[in-house]
Amino acid sequence: MTTTPTLEEFTAAAESLAGVISHTPALSSRALSEVLGSPVVLKMENLQRTGSFKIRGATYRLAQLTPEERSRGVVAASAGNHAQGVALAAQALGIPATIFMPLGVPVPKLLATRGYGAEVVLEGETVATSLKLAAAFAERTGAVLIHPFDHRDVVIGQGTLGLEVFEDVPDVDTVVMGIGGGGLIAGVAAAVKAAAARAGRTVRVIGVQAENAAAMPPSLAAGHPVEIRTQPTIADGILVAQPGAVPFEIIRDQVDDVVTVSDDDIARALLVLLEQAKVVVEPAGAVGVAAILAGKVRESGKTVSILSGGNIDPLLLQRVVAHGLAAAGRYVTLRIPLPDRPGQLARVSDLLAQVGANVMEVLHTRHGQGLQISEVILQMSIETRGTEHTQLTLDTLRQAGFEPVIVPD
Numbered sequence: 001m002t003t004t005p006t007l008e009e010f011t012a013a014a015e016s017l018a019g020v021i022s023h024t025p026a027l028s029s030r031a032l033s034e035v036l037g038s039p040v041v042l043k044m045e046n047l048q049r050t051g052s053f054k055i056r057g058a059t060y061r062l063a064q065l066t067p068e069e070r071s072r073g074v075v076a077a078s079a080g081n082h083a084q085g086v087a088l089a090a091q092a093l094g095i096p097a098t099i100f101m102p103l104g105v106p107v108p109k110l111l112a113t114r115g116y117g118a119e120v121v122l123e124g125e126t127v128a129t130s131l132k133l134a135a136a137f138a139e140r141t142g143a144v145l146i147h148p149f150d151h152r153d154v155v156i157g158q159g160t161l162g163l164e165v166f167e168d169v170p171d172v173d174t175v176v177m178g179i180g181g182g183g184l185i186a187g188v189a190a191a192v193k194a195a196a197a198r199a200g201r202t203v204r205v206i207g208v209q210a211e212n213a214a215a216m217p218p219s220l221a222a223g224h225p226v227e228i229r230t231q232p233t234i235a236d237g238i239l240v241a242q243p244g245a246v247p248f249e250i251i252r253d254q255v256d257d258v259v260t261v262s263d264d265d266i267a268r269a270l271l272v273l274l275e276q277a278k279v280v281v282e283p284a285g286a287v288g289v290a291a292i293l294a295g296k297v298r299e300s301g302k303t304v305s306i307l308s309g310g311n312i313d314p315l316l317l318q319r320v321v322a323h324g325l326a327a328a329g330r331y332v333t334l335r336i337p338l339p340d341r342p343g344q345l346a347r348v349s350d351l352l353a354q355v356g357a358n359v360m361e362v363l364h365t366r367h368g369q370g371l372q373i374s375e376v377i378l379q380m381s382i383e384t385r386g387t388e389h390t391q392l393t394l395d396t397l398r399q400a401g402f403e404p405v406i407v408p409d
Helices: 007-017 030-036 054-063 067-072 081-093 107-115 127-141 152-168 183-198 216-222 245-254 263-277 283-293 314-327 344-355 387-399
Strands: 026-028 040-043 074-077 097-101 119-122 172-178 204-210 257-261 302-306 331-339 358-365 375-383
Touching: 007 054, 007 152, 007 183, 026 152, 030 040, 030 263, 030 283, 040 152, 054 081, 054 152, 054 183, 074 081, 074 127, 081 097, 081 107, 097 107, 097 127, 107 119, 152 172, 152 183, 152 245, 152 302, 172 183, 172 283, 183 204, 183 245, 204 216, 204 283, 216 245, 216 257, 257 263, 257 283, 263 283, 263 314, 283 302, 314 331, 331 344, 331 387, 344 358, 344 375, 344 387
Parallel strands: 040 302, 074 097, 097 119, 172 204, 172 302, 204 257
Antiparallel strands: 026 040, 331 375, 358 375
């Protein structure tokens, strides 16, 4: 049975981390406040050292090791954020660190982890495999395994973020954040609720999971951690098949609701954060915003959404932005059959210009399955101002006698 950490434990952890972590900004978002109908504040943990909240739990966990344990070194497994947190914490404390990372890990995260002085072992196709390899390494060498979320000290370290949230926004009514293994939300929920209770207030905590990796709802229904079969998701930072036993017991008691969002929702959130808040956030760090935009969070009062990390590969960011534009109805590809005679491309281009749609790419071909000898296919990628503008564009083309079809993303 896991004992929920006390406010005094969180406060002591925050004092021990002073000078190691940054107190990240909390900024109001007018765009999200308009969507929700009440004030929304973004807690910018994407600006934390190493680019995510993971440095909190990793540093506190390592700081609690005995001198004998430190002499044996530490080992961890991660696709990026936990790896960087453990590597930097180990470097600061003078502890040898070995990090198992899966093959295909984003190069920036790999280089950052090595840059903090850790020995990196690239092996395994998934983080789950890397974690098994790290556990075997710990058994073989005596190194201390630093689990990414399933340890009470890690939960306490992550919970220092909850103290910051309440310090920055003392009139907070709701806190929204992502759930992977559960270490962050367990710590934040326990800390922010304890701080609020001392001030005579109550705070709701809502967790958000990606639809393709939503192990928490069935776990809560079963009353214990349940392993699910996950599907790929852009939110790889919360792609966890089973919540940790330690955080689960705290979440069961402290978290008020858990909702899920799609990859389209997440991509849309990243786009809004880029355009409106001018911040770069990784997909897992944007799921709270995704839940607000998708109407999964309907709260009065003041809401804080935690942007838990900002470590995103630039190539993935490029793809996600394109996907986000498509999900928002602002970037569509049309397939338009045309009679094979001069002037048809010019007619279509003129119609698009009339409605203000911007042509990004054009493919004009006579080769295609099902085409008549007198037909050609025009495929155009266009930029619009949203779903209503896209519908206007389609209606205009159809009224002119064309039959545009949207090509799935």
